[in-house]
Amino acid sequence: MTFFRRSLQSSKSNSTTSISSLYATPNSVDTLTPEFVPEVIDDELNSLHFKFTNFALDDEVVDIASETATEASGVATMKTSPSLRTGSDVKWCVLLVGLPASGKSTVVRQLKQYLTTGTKQKCRVEIYNAGNVRRSQHPKRADSGFFEFGSTSTNGRLRETFARDTLAMLLGDLQNDHVDIGILDATNSTRERRKSLLEQIHAVSPSTNIQTLILEVQCTNKSMRRFNIERKAQNADYIHIPRDVAVKDFFNRVQVYESHFEPVSAQELASLKLPYLSMINVGEEIIYNFENAKQTDFSLEDPIFLLICSFVTEYRTQYAPTYLMTLKSFYASEYAPLVSTPLAFAATSAETASTQ
Numbered sequence: 001m002t003f004f005r006r007s008l009q010s011s012k013s014n015s016t017t018s019i020s021s022l023y024a025t026p027n028s029v030d031t032l033t034p035e036f037v038p039e040v041i042d043d044e045l046n047s048l049h050f051k052f053t054n055f056a057l058d059d060e061v062v063d064i065a066s067e068t069a070t071e072a073s074g075v076a077t078m079k080t081s082p083s084l085r086t087g088s089d090v091k092w093c094v095l096l097v098g099l100p101a102s103g104k105s106t107v108v109r110q111l112k113q114y115l116t117t118g119t120k121q122k123c124r125v126e127i128y129n130a131g132n133v134r135r136s137q138h139p140k141r142a143d144s145g146f147f148e149f150g151s152t153s154t155n156g157r158l159r160e161t162f163a164r165d166t167l168a169m170l171l172g173d174l175q176n177d178h179v180d181i182g183i184l185d186a187t188n189s190t191r192e193r194r195k196s197l198l199e200q201i202h203a204v205s206p207s208t209n210i211q212t213l214i215l216e217v218q219c220t221n222k223s224m225r226r227f228n229i230e231r232k233a234q235n236a237d238y239i240h241i242p243r244d245v246a247v248k249d250f251f252n253r254v255q256v257y258e259s260h261f262e263p264v265s266a267q268e269l270a271s272l273k274l275p276y277l278s279m280i281n282v283g284e285e286i287i288y289n290f291e292n293a294k295q296t297d298f299s300l301e302d303p304i305f306l307l308i309c310s311f312v313t314e315y316r317t318q319y320a321p322t323y324l325m326t327l328k329s330f331y332a333s334e335y336a337p338l339v340s341t342p343l344a345f346a347a348t349s350a351e352t353a354s355t356q
């Protein structure tokens with residue numbers, strides 16, 4: 001197989017997204033989208049990688065020793081067709097993949113808006129969030145201890161059920177023509193989970209023409225992840241829990257997920273026959289693999305598919321600057337290291353919540 005990589009300059013370790021360069025020139029697409037020189041590389045994902053390297057995070061701010069950052073490695077750009085979907089009976093299922101606090105829910109809320117406003121006939125997009133289903137079906141407060149993995153663990157099995165129930169709602173809405181694009185918002189961290197979700201989709205596919213795509217949202221930048229976790233510690237799982245306790249607990253949750261997370265591989269994509277898109281650090285890097293879509297009736301020219309691709313490629317210029325400004329202001333004023341004394345999670349019953 002031939003692998004391609006496009007890069008602007010040699011990749012640095014960790015993220016290179018610069019807050020100041022971005023917000024100093026928020027409208028200057030030219031300075032943010034330089035020419036790339038293609039080069040052939042070996043890559044496990046068999047993907048076209050595009051890396052945008054002209055922004056660098058000024059400082060790495062980390063106060064949890066166990067935090068790790070992965071080496072940045074990717075590349076990319078794609079052009080969309082101007083034509084938009086009109087009246088086709090194809091439905092879409094977008095399966096998210098990504099660790100907790102990587103930004104999945106935020107990104108797909110923006111994707112929903114992008115798709116809704118970007119289609120002439122206002123295609124109907126809905127997000128189905130497994131965390132919300134969990135909170136409604138299992139109203140006990142879920143501290144990090146809840147997030148076990150494996151078929152022998154009660155909570156692990158429960159989470160599989162919540163994910164299946166969430167997908168069932170999505171598929172029901174596609175089948176009943178209530179929506180055109182359903183997005184499954186869950187971490188979908190293991191190969192077994194992804195395989196089982198696809199089987200569930202295939203079970204309804206004979207009656208409904210459903211195209212499925214994996215969209216991964218990654219956050220490998222420590223400062224971004226620290227900020228995201230601070231925000232997650234204010235969500236419905238942590239009502240009335242002190243900030244330090246909540247942040248530490250969410251870190252623990254992330255670590256549990258990290259230790260069980262099975263990255264999407266080229267082999268897996270070949271076996272699932274699914275197209276794959278991954279956005280890393282709010283668009284600093286994009287990885288994609290559309291190889292396997294060719295073996296199916298999937299059309300790479302499909303206007304919805306092209307819109308999703310253009311959303312991902314435009315993300316760093318259209319959406320990232322606002323986020324990076326918020327990040328900068330967080331570290332300038334709000335950020336405080338966690339207290340070092342261990343604090344127990346107050347396990348009280350949680351309020352049922354319907355939002356993240």
Ligand SMILES: Nc1ncnc2c1ncn2[C@@H]1O[C@H](COP(=O)(O)OP(=O)(O)OP(=O)(O)O)[C@@H](O)[C@H]1O
Nearest residue numbers: 099100101102103104105106107228231232282323
């Ligand atoms: N791209 C982004 N733009 C703006 N804010 C973001 C972005 N990514 C993350 N955040 C911030 O980080 C917080 C956590 O992100 P988000 O809830 O989207 O993560 P998640 O991957 O869906 O987490 P989980 O799997 O735990 O539900 C958000 O509430 C938001 O404040």
Ligand SMILES: O=P(O)(O)OC[C@H]1O[C@](O)(CO)[C@@H](O)[C@@H]1O
Nearest residue numbers: 100130131134159186187188189
């Ligand atoms: O079952 P999965 O794929 O881990 O995803 C659902 C879980 O992801 C989370 O959003 C992780 O933070 C939880 O709220 C939710 O229960």
